[in-house]
Amino acid sequence: MNSNIEYKEIKTFGRDELERLFLSVEWSSGRYPERLVQAMQRYETVLSAWDGERLVGMLCAMDDGVMTAYIHYLLVDPECQHCGIGRRLVEIAKERYADxxxxxxxxxxxxTGFYENCGFHAAHDSxxxxxxxxxD
Structure with a gap:
């Protein structure tokens, strides 16, 4: 993996790169790449991590514009995990939704340990x- 990961906020992706990334973490949504391409256009926030031309990480969030943001997807290619990519994507999202x-x-x-290390807390009443x- 290249140590110069580039982070982008874009919503246009090829079906093959989405399929590869989602299937790399064994998520069933990777079996529907055409739908993923459409879904990326509709998220409020799409953050992606790139190793050169290769999509290696992604965070997608929805929000109501003022109060609550919901992170729906956070995934990092297994070959690139434990390199700080997921943490950086969460940091960017936290900055974006700071208010x-x-x-x-x-x-x-x-x-859960990863998210706790990023400052999230488990809800005990839900x-x-x-x-x-x-x-699935």
């Missing part, structure tokens, strides 16, 4: 719930 009352996300159990049609 908001809260930033919310749902973490997989194995990822549970994540979802409805999916993606077959």
């Amino acid at each position: 908001y009352l809260k930033i919310v996300l749902i973490a997989y159990t194995h990822g 549970v994540a719930m979802y409805l999916t049609e993606m077959g």
Whole structure:
């Protein structure tokens, strides 16, 4: 991995680069690259990390414009994990939403330590719930 990661705020991606990144972390949404291309256009915030021409990380967030931002996706290519990319993407998002009352996300159990190290706290009075049609 190149140590000169470039961070961009863009919403236009090729289906192949999104498919590769999402499948690299074994996320089922990677099986729907055309939908991912469309989804990126609709997020309020899309931050990406690039190693040269290769997409190696991404954070996508939705917000209400004043109070709450929700980080929906944060993923880093496994070959580039533990290099500070995810942490930097979170830092950029925290800067962007500094005036908001809260930033919310749902973490997989194995990822909670990472988010705690980024300043997030687990809610003890709620549970994540979802409805999916993606077959997983």
